[in-house]
Amino acid sequence: MRKLLTGNSAAAWGARLAEVDYLPVFPITPQTEIIETLAEWVDRSELDARLTTLESEHSMVTAAGAAAATGVRVFTATSSQGLLYAMEMLYNLAGWRTPLVLVNVSRGLSAPITLEPDHNDVLAARDSGFLQLHCATCQEVLDGVLLGYRLAEDMRVRLPVLVNLDGFYLSFTREPVIIPTQDQVRAFLPPFDPGRNRFRGGEPVSQAVAVLGGGTYSYFRYQAHLAALEAKKVFQEISADFKTHFGRAFDAIETYRCEDADILFVMMGSFATKAREAVDRLRDDGRKVGLLRPRLLRPFPSQAFVRLLSGRAGVAVIDQNLSTGLGGVLYTELAAALYPLQRRPVLVSYVGGLGGRDITAGEFYAMVEEVRQAVTTGRVPPPRLLFTESEMQSVRGLQRIAGGKGRDA
Amino acid sequence: MSEQDVARTGKKRRQSPLGAGTPMCAGCGGLQALHQIYDLVGDKTVFVNAAGCMTLLSIYPFTPFPGSWLYTAMACAPAGAQGVRDALDVLLSKGRIRPEQDQLPVVLTGDGSAYGMGLSATSAAIDRGLDFLYICYDNEGYGNTGHQYSAATPTGARTATSRVDGYSGVKKDLFTIWSAHRPAYVATAIGTEPADLARKVKKALSLRGPRLLLVLAPCPTGWGFEPARMVEIGKLAVRTGIWPLKEYSDGIVRHTMVPSKRVAVEDYLHLQGRFRHLFVPVRNDDKLAALQLQVDDYWSHID
Numbered sequence: 001m002r003k004l005l006t007g008n009s010a011a012a013w014g015a016r017l018a019e020v021d022y023l024p025v026f027p028i029t030p031q032t033e034i035i036e037t038l039a040e041w042v043d044r045s046e047l048d049a050r051l052t053t054l055e056s057e058h059s060m061v062t063a064a065g066a067a068a069a070t071g072v073r074v075f076t077a078t079s080s081q082g083l084l085y086a087m088e089m090l091y092n093l094a095g096w097r098t099p100l101v102l103v104n105v106s107r108g109l110s111a112p113i114t115l116e117p118d119h120n121d122v123l124a125a126r127d128s129g130f131l132q133l134h135c136a137t138c139q140e141v142l143d144g145v146l147l148g149y150r151l152a153e154d155m156r157v158r159l160p161v162l163v164n165l166d167g168f169y170l171s172f173t174r175e176p177v178i179i180p181t182q183d184q185v186r187a188f189l190p191p192f193d194p195g196r197n198r199f200r201g202g203e204p205v206s207q208a209v210a211v212l213g214g215g216t217y218s219y220f221r222y223q224a225h226l227a228a229l230e231a232k233k234v235f236q237e238i239s240a241d242f243k244t245h246f247g248r249a250f251d252a253i254e255t256y257r258c259e260d261a262d263i264l265f266v267m268m269g270s271f272a273t274k275a276r277e278a279v280d281r282l283r284d285d286g287r288k289v290g291l292l293r294p295r296l297l298r299p300f301p302s303q304a305f306v307r308l309l310s311g312r313a314g315v316a317v318i319d320q321n322l323s324t325g326l327g328g329v330l331y332t333e334l335a336a337a338l339y340p341l342q343r344r345p346v347l348v349s350y351v352g353g354l355g356g357r358d359i360t361a362g363e364f365y366a367m368v369e370e371v372r373q374a375v376t377t378g379r380v381p382p383p384r385l386l387f388t389e390s391e392m393q394s395v396r397g398l399q400r401i402a403g404g405k406g407r408d409a
Numbered sequence: 410m411s412e413q414d415v416a417r418t419g420k421k422r423r424q425s426p427l428g429a430g431t432p433m434c435a436g437c438g439g440l441q442a443l444h445q446i447y448d449l450v451g452d453k454t455v456f457v458n459a460a461g462c463m464t465l466l467s468i469y470p471f472t473p474f475p476g477s478w479l480y481t482a483m484a485c486a487p488a489g490a491q492g493v494r495d496a497l498d499v500l501l502s503k504g505r506i507r508p509e510q511d512q513l514p515v516v517l518t519g520d521g522s523a524y525g526m527g528l529s530a531t532s533a534a535i536d537r538g539l540d541f542l543y544i545c546y547d548n549e550g551y552g553n554t555g556h557q558y559s560a561a562t563p564t565g566a567r568t569a570t571s572r573v574d575g576y577s578g579v580k581k582d583l584f585t586i587w588s589a590h591r592p593a594y595v596a597t598a599i600g601t602e603p604a605d606l607a608r609k610v611k612k613a614l615s616l617r618g619p620r621l622l623l624v625l626a627p628c629p630t631g632w633g634f635e636p637a638r639m640v641e642i643g644k645l646a647v648r649t650g651i652w653p654l655k656e657y658s659d660g661i662v663r664h665t666m667v668p669s670k671r672v673a674v675e676d677y678l679h680l681q682g683r684f685r686h687l688f689v690p691v692r693n694d695d696k697l698a699a700l701q702l703q704v705d706d707y708w709s710h711i712d
Contacts, residue, residue: 021499024492048503050495055533059488062481062530066457066492069479072499088482199477199493201453201510206478209467216469 005177007170008033010138011077011103011163013177014145016047017185018101021072021192023051024063029115030167031079031105038075057082061089061102068098068160069207071194073149075100079167080107080121087124093160094129094224096208098197099152100160101145102130106269107167108355116356117166119269119321123329129224130162131231132297134268136254138175140295141165143242143250149189150238157231158195159224166270168356173270180246188245228299235296252296253304257283261290263371264309264345265364266334267318268294271353275318278364289368294330302337309338314346314371320353327351327383346374352386359386426452428473432465436636438643439463439546439626442600443517446544446622449610452476454513455493459486459527461519462553463546477512484526487534490514490541513542520547520561523623524581535590535619542613543621548628549580556631563651564703565696566683568631575686584623588657593618596656596665599625601643605654605665612656625652633682645677650704653711664711671708674701 005013011034015023023042025035041047054060057078064076078086083104093100104125106117122132131151133144141163148161165171199205211217232252239250254272257279258264265275272293282289292308294301309315319328326332331349338344348371352359363386374380427447433440439462452475458464460483467478481489493514500506518527523545531543550556550568558568558576561583565575587595593616596609606624613620627643629636646652647666651674654666675697678684687693687700 021503022492022495024495050499052491052495052537054488054491055529055536059485059491059530059533062485062488063492063495066479066481066489067496067499068492070455070493070496070500071505072496089485092482199455199479199497199512200506201512203510204452204475204477206467206472206474208480209469209472209478210464210480211469 001179002176003179004174005138005142006033006172006174007135007138007141007165008105008172009037010141010177011145011165012037012041013179014142015075015101016041017142017180017182018073018075018146018149018189020049020075022064022067022074023049024054024060024067024074024076025051026054026057026060026078026082028057028079028082030107030171031077031082031103033171034077034103034105057086058089061086061093064100064102065089065093065096065098068093068100069096069197069199071198073100073192075103075145077103077105079105080109083121084109084124087128090125090128090130092208095220096197097158097224097227098160099149099158101148101152101163102160103141103145103163103165105165105167105171114355116168117320118354118356119164122162122164123321125162126298126329129228130160131157131228131299133161133163134295134297135163135165135170136270136272136293138170138173138177139248140250141170142177142179143246143248144295146185146189147238147242147250151231151235153193154231154234154238155195156234157227159227159231164269170270184245188242232299232301235299250295252294252301253308254293254295255308256291256293258290258292258308261288262313263287263289263368263375264312264315265289265291265318265367266294266315266330267291267320268297268330269320271318271320271359274359274361275364278361281361282365282368287368300333300337305334305337306341309345310341311343312345314348314375316348316350316367316371318350318352318359318367322351322354331383346371346380348374348381349383350386351383357386426475428475431473432468433462434628434630434636436629436639437462437626438600438628438639439519439548439624441639442546442598442606442624442626443544445600445603445606446610449607450513450515450542450614453511454515455479456515456517457481457486457489457493459483459516459518459522460553461522462548463517463519464553483522485530486516486518486522486527487530487539487541487543490516491534491537491539494540516541516543518543518545519552520545520549521551521559523547524560524583528586531587532590535587535592538618540617541619543619545583545621545623546626547623548626548631550628550631552628552631556628565687565700567686568683575683584655584657587621587623588662590619591660592621594620594656594658595623596621597623597625597652597654599643599647599652599654601627601640602647602654602666609656609665616658631683633685634680638680642677642680645672645680648672649674649677650708651677653707667711671704674704
């Protein structure tokens with residue numbers, strides 16, 4: 001069935017088709033439509049799941065993990081401040097090795113408080129032990145949830161999975177989405193196997209107990225890390241299997257017009273569709289440019305990046321996030337992955353799209369030009385924070401109003 | 410095996426279901442109460458724990474619990490119990506477990522979590538009518554970190570963060586806060602009154618919905634007394650009227666042990682290092698009188 005769905009609705013469809021058992025929820029913009037959709041399906045008995053509204057995201061994620069530890073398939077969703085409020089428990093759930101899927105609808109973090117997207121929220125969870133899938137289309141959101149369950153529940157992995165989509169740009173954008181049949185999904189995603197995550201009367205088990213000493217602690221932390229690394233291989237198998245079942249690819253890194261490209265954009269999420277459009281225009285102009293878009297961020301697909309970027313001249317890494325005092329997160333991670341190469345492409349770092357700020361076609365063209373010059377001259381410009389003169393004028397105008405001098409402006 | 414069997418053989422001592430050899434302090438009033446409670450709730454339970462002294466009961470790979478255990482974090486043990494209960498309900502309704510495989514989620518927290526960080530999660534669990542048992546062992550301070558004052562610390566008690574004049578606040582009335590939510594059952598208790606405690610646990614187990622036990626836990630290390638005096642101090646907490654034993658159900662609060670003649674509060678205070686500054690080097694009559702008045706005032710409103 002092909003239907004126009006918002007990104008949020010596609011996420012809800014993913015959970016429905018995964019036949020989840022339990023939905024601990026809490027509202028937050030721009031995620032709320034997901035839980036409203038699921039609540040209605042539960043009320044109409046179209047989805048045989050229990051939905052419980054907790055009093056906070058911290059409690060919501062706790063209930064999610066506790067239910068997964070008891071032995072049911074769990075889905076939950078949040079955004080932004082909610083993800084940060086739950087952060088303590090994200091680390092816990094990964095440590096409990098509870099497989100579940102959490103959808104995050106990205107939104108810039110406070111302060112100043114805002115509603116539109118960037119990736120500082122989801123990247124705050126990058127070290128938590130949750131695996132991360134990043135989506136750019138509504139179809140990918142649905143597919144990512146299904147893939148997420150296969151990945152999380154694989155006995156070689158057993159880690160929670162976060163599926164990310166951008167607030168507003170994807171959460172509220174309607175796109176045609178192919179909704180697979182329940183039988184198709186069942187053939188791809190087997191029924192939930194609780195494995196060792198189970199509480200049953202007569203089978204006592206202690207989960208999440210304390211450890212004493214760094215050796216034991218390190219052992220369990222390394223176990224989770226090694227499982228996350230193993231998840232790279234598992235992801236490849238699962239994405240190949242996904243293509244067999246549904247005819248759609250969900251590779252760790254999407255490549256767009258990269259074959260003969262000497263300069264590549266690297267960026268995540270729905271804003272990458274803007275880069276895609278820019279690539280088409282630049283190609284029309286005879287420029288050999290392309291786009292790499294990681295869908296899999298944790299585990300980080302280092303080897304795939306090395307393979308895809310070896311022999312290229314230059315890369316514009318566009319981060320829709322800002323690690324204050326350092327710069328773009330994806331840039332630093334990519335630089336680390338490429339460092340062992342003898343002949344590395346020139347890497348130029350751009351930060352843009354914060355709080356939903358547009359990245360214009362003109363900016364993409366300028367980035368390519370700047371990277372080309374860096375390649376030619378060997379002089380790499382410092383990281384750029386995208387911000388235009390007219391944006392500065394606009395902020396100055398607001399400041400004059402805030403300062404009570406609006407009339408003078 | 411009955412008590413009689415034990416007496417006859419004279420060999421096997423009665424084995425408590427909760428194992429021995431835990432890292433709790435000698436003379437821990439909380440552990441004393443937990444033993445009594447566990448005897449009754451049994452091992453078809455999932456103990457959902459928040460950060461506190463008793464987190465150290467289960468240290469990999471050892472546990473004294475013959476039943477199940479899940480450590481969560483300091484603020485959210487009731488939410489963990491919600492997840493366990495909901496998941497068990499799903500498994501039961503979908504026929505993936507048998508009814509005899511069902512278990513009772515039991516939240517186990519100290520006062521630091523119960524009176525403060527975890528109160529929001531507890532309030533919401535009661536709102537939702539969660540079918541669970543909550544046990545708070547109240548040792549009147551953040552015990553596991555060296556006994557700093559918490560919202561459960563009584564007026565005047567010296568703690569690691571009130572070392573000079575003692576705590577200037579008033580012990581929060583958690584019993585009334587919990588009861589105001591109108592859950593199925595709330596009770597105060599103490600391990601040194603085992604008959605009263607046992608009756609309350611049995612009553613709680615006979616009901617469904619949110620059931621909460623607030624258990625005073627005399628704490629040798631935090632309160633400053635010899636472990637051997639724990640029972641004496643616990644009994645004095647009740648006989649002085651400082652720790653009223655009571656229960657709430659169906660909208661009614663009932664006192665379960667009313668001391669016929671209350672012992673003077675200072676008899677309880679002077680046994681504890683945390684109140685020694687009220688007696689030496691100079692006896693502080695004003696503060697002692699104020700503390701006695703707090704207790705007298707409470708009981709003057711009780712029939």
